[in-house]
Amino acid sequence: MDMSWLIVTEKDNAARRIASILFRDxxxxxxxxxxxxxxxxxxxxxxxxxxxxxxxxxxxxNNWRSTxxxxxxxxxxxxxxxxxxxxxxxxELGRRVDRVTIAxxxxxxxxxxxxxxxxxxxxxxxxxxxxxVKFSAITKHDILKAFSNPTKIDFNLAKSALxxxxxxxxxxxxxxxxxSIHSGRLGRDFLSAGRxxxxxxxxxxxxxxxxxxxxxxxYYEVLVVSNGFTAKHPKRxxxxxxxxxxxxxxxxxxxxxxxxxxxxEESKPIPFNTTExxxxxxxxxxxxxxxxxxENLYIEGYISYPRTDNTVYPKTLDLEAIVRxxxxxxxxxxxxxxxxxxxxxxxxKRETKDHPPIYPTAVxxxxxxxxxxxxxxxxxxxxxxATLAPKALWEIRRAEIDxxxxxxxxxxxxxxxxxxxxxxxxxxxxxxxxxILKVGxxxxxxxxxxxxxKTKPPARYTSGSIIKVMERLNLGTKSTRHEILKKLIxxxxxYGNPLKPTQTxxxxxxxxxNIAETITLPDMTAKLEKEMDLxxxxxxxxxxxxxxxxxxxxxxxKSIDYTKLAEKLKETREVIGRCPRCGGGIVLKRTxxxxxxxxxxxxxxxxxxxxxxxxxxxxxxKVCEKHKMKEIKIRTKxxxxxxxxxxxxxxxxxxxxxx
Numbered sequence: 001m002d003m004s005w006l007i008v009t010e011k012d013n014a015a016r017r018i019a020s021i022l023f024r025d026x027x028x029x030x031x032x033x034x035x036x037x038x039x040x041x042x043x044x045x046x047x048x049x050x051x052x053x054x055x056x057x058x059x060x061x062n063n064w065r066s067t068x069x070x071x072x073x074x075x076x077x078x079x080x081x082x083x084x085x086x087x088x089x090x091x092e093l094g095r096r097v098d099r100v101t102i103a104x105x106x107x108x109x110x111x112x113x114x115x116x117x118x119x120x121x122x123x124x125x126x127x128x129x130x131x132x133v134k135f136s137a138i139t140k141h142d143i144l145k146a147f148s149n150p151t152k153i154d155f156n157l158a159k160s161a162l163x164x165x166x167x168x169x170x171x172x173x174x175x176x177x178x179x180s181i182h183s184g185r186l187g188r189d190f191l192s193a194g195r196x197x198x199x200x201x202x203x204x205x206x207x208x209x210x211x212x213x214x215x216x217x218x219y220y221e222v223l224v225v226s227n228g229f230t231a232k233h234p235k236r237x238x239x240x241x242x243x244x245x246x247x248x249x250x251x252x253x254x255x256x257x258x259x260x261x262x263x264x265e266e267s268k269p270i271p272f273n274t275t276e277x278x279x280x281x282x283x284x285x286x287x288x289x290x291x292x293x294x295e296n297l298y299i300e301g302y303i304s305y306p307r308t309d310n311t312v313y314p315k316t317l318d319l320e321a322i323v324r325x326x327x328x329x330x331x332x333x334x335x336x337x338x339x340x341x342x343x344x345x346x347x348x349k350r351e352t353k354d355h356p357p358i359y360p361t362a363v364x365x366x367x368x369x370x371x372x373x374x375x376x377x378x379x380x381x382x383x384x385x386a387t388l389a390p391k392a393l394w395e396i397r398r399a400e401i402d403x404x405x406x407x408x409x410x411x412x413x414x415x416x417x418x419x420x421x422x423x424x425x426x427x428x429x430x431x432x433x434x435x436i437l438k439v440g441x442x443x444x445x446x447x448x449x450x451x452x453x454k455t456k457p458p459a460r461y462t463s464g465s466i467i468k469v470m471e472r473l474n475l476g477t478k479s480t481r482h483e484i485l486k487k488l489i490x491x492x493x494x495y496g497n498p499l500k501p502t503q504t505x506x507x508x509x510x511x512x513x514n515i516a517e518t519i520t521l522p523d524m525t526a527k528l529e530k531e532m533d534l535x536x537x538x539x540x541x542x543x544x545x546x547x548x549x550x551x552x553x554x555x556x557x558k559s560i561d562y563t564k565l566a567e568k569l570k571e572t573r574e575v576i577g578r579c580p581r582c583g584g585g586i587v588l589k590r591t592x593x594x595x596x597x598x599x600x601x602x603x604x605x606x607x608x609x610x611x612x613x614x615x616x617x618x619x620x621x622k623v624c625e626k627h628k629m630k631e632i633k634i635r636t637k638x639x640x641x642x643x644x645x646x647x648x649x650x651x652x653x654x655x656x657x658x659x
Contacts, residue, residue: 311348
């Protein structure tokens with residue numbers, strides 16, 4: 001090669017793998033940051049640390065109390081160096097080279113990260129030539145193919161990511177300051193809000209309100225039992241008397257009026273895109289952790305790029321070859337099952353051209369990976385093989401029984417060919433036996449009864465199901481939804497899985513609904529997402545979309561009754577209950593060295609309850625019947641610790657230690 005060359009990747013481990021694939025004579029060098037050099041090719045490979053430049057407001061606007069919110073809207077954002085060592089090395093290497101190849105992840109964020117690096121290099125070497133390589137897996141085949149066919153940088157794609165970065169910064173900063181200043185909660189206890197975060201929180205809060213306000217209704221079902229099956233009357237009765245009236249009409253025998261036994265195929269699951277993957281992975285761990293592990297598996301060459309909307313395998317993907325690679329692995333039985341039949345992959349509704357669905361790119365042994373890495377890797381392997389396996393086959397039996405003119409229905413199903421279910425072990429097959437009956441056959445009624453039941457409230461969202469809802473409502477992107485959910489947990493708005501909102505979450509959403517409801521609705525956020533798509537397509541400018549978003553936010557701020565807002569936000573104080581000594585409010589208190597529950601009437605009242613000093617505190621909406629105090633949970637690295645009523649807990653601890 002007659003020109004010096006610099007390859008820029010997103011992370012160091014990606015740089016290491018790509019360098020080892022492209023070059024044989026690799027030297028590992030370090031200049032504050034590790035990088036790789038091939039003397040024979042005069043080529044350098046450097047891994048960034050994600051964004052090396054970050055946008056922020058000018059320093060003079062950093063004081064939350066003294067800076068009017070509309071000043072943030074008018075401010076010109078400044079770019080600051082986030083990773084000084086990386087930028088210095090980019091400048092140094094940039095001066096030496098004739099050509100730069102951007103090899104960051106191929107999506108909006110990756111394109112922007114690559115453009116940021118290129119702009120740094122062009123400042124010191126304006127005439128440098130540059131290109132872009134795109135790949136969906138860091139394997140030898142994919143990397144060599146990508147580098148043999150470089151393409152152009154998509155500057156419009158990078159601009160769409162830049163627009164999102166600016167909009168999220170402006171909206172997040174202004175809404176967070178709005179809530180925090182008017183609630184008097186500054187410092188570590190600030191109240192955060194955001195363009196995507198707040199509508200997502202409203203969805204969770206509204207579901208919890210539905211559950212709390214739900215009033216179960218009793219209903220009654222009439223059942224008859226014969227040899228080998230139970231049949232149910234198709235109607236739900238609102239009163240026991242009505243059900244009894246039907247029950248007395250039933251005799252000792254019934255006649256089979258209809259019987260059907262059919263075989264029905266059950267479709268296999270669709271290929272994993274990011275949303276489907278995170279929904280399934282949330283069975284085992286938080287989505288943000290699952291995505292972090294998936295990204296590491298991708299960089300290490302075990303799976304394809306995990307940020308994708310695609311649910312259709314491209315025709316260029318050699319599915320059979322991938323399956324055959326697992327014949328000598330822990331998944332050999334599953335691979336053989338797939339290869340016994342013609343491979344016809346399932347397909348979802350979304351098909352894109354940037355990246356394929358998530359699939360395994362290399363065979364891993366269990367000992368090569370950590371426990372959590374293996375869980376995610378196995379999930380992806382089993383899902384991939386299941387999408388290629390035969391459909392499951394069920395035998396479904398249905399019967400109609402006539403008992404003195406009263407109609408009853410019964411049925412069951414049996415799995416007669418497991419197909420994909422033998423591979424995808426996370427989906428349990430619910431079978432129920434049912435005998436073969438003949439039309440006209442008389443069956444003996446050996447029991448008849450009324451069962452009292454209650455209607456059930458809607459289920460709480462899980463971390464997996466809320467991500468699906470966010471996708472449907474166009475809230476966030478495949479790359480950010482799990483991060484939004486993590487932010488809601490970190491800011492103590494929600495806890496647990498299924499997700500439960502804290503009292504602070506209820507108050508914030510209720511206040512915003514009354515004062516500035518637009519902030520809490522997905523419509524505005526979805527509109528901005530479409531606008532950013534238009535930037536990527538070259539139909540709108542980044543500046544135009546950012547200015548439009550500022551106008552939207554300005555109109556919201558202009559419509560707010562700030563006196564009413566401050567009054568309502570006082571309720572976000574983490575009030576635990578009433579003081580048992582003086583009747584005043586007891587609240588969470590923090591000093592530089594400790595945290596505890598104390599009376600608001602201090603120093604006149606010195607009532608306190610000690611708290612654990614480690615872990616995040618979540619004040620729940622559940623109230624202790626005895627002390628009328630809200631129950632508390634503590635989130636640690638090991639999970640959630642349910643303290644319950646803090647006063648009950650303290651009295652028990654005191655009794656155990658001093659009696």
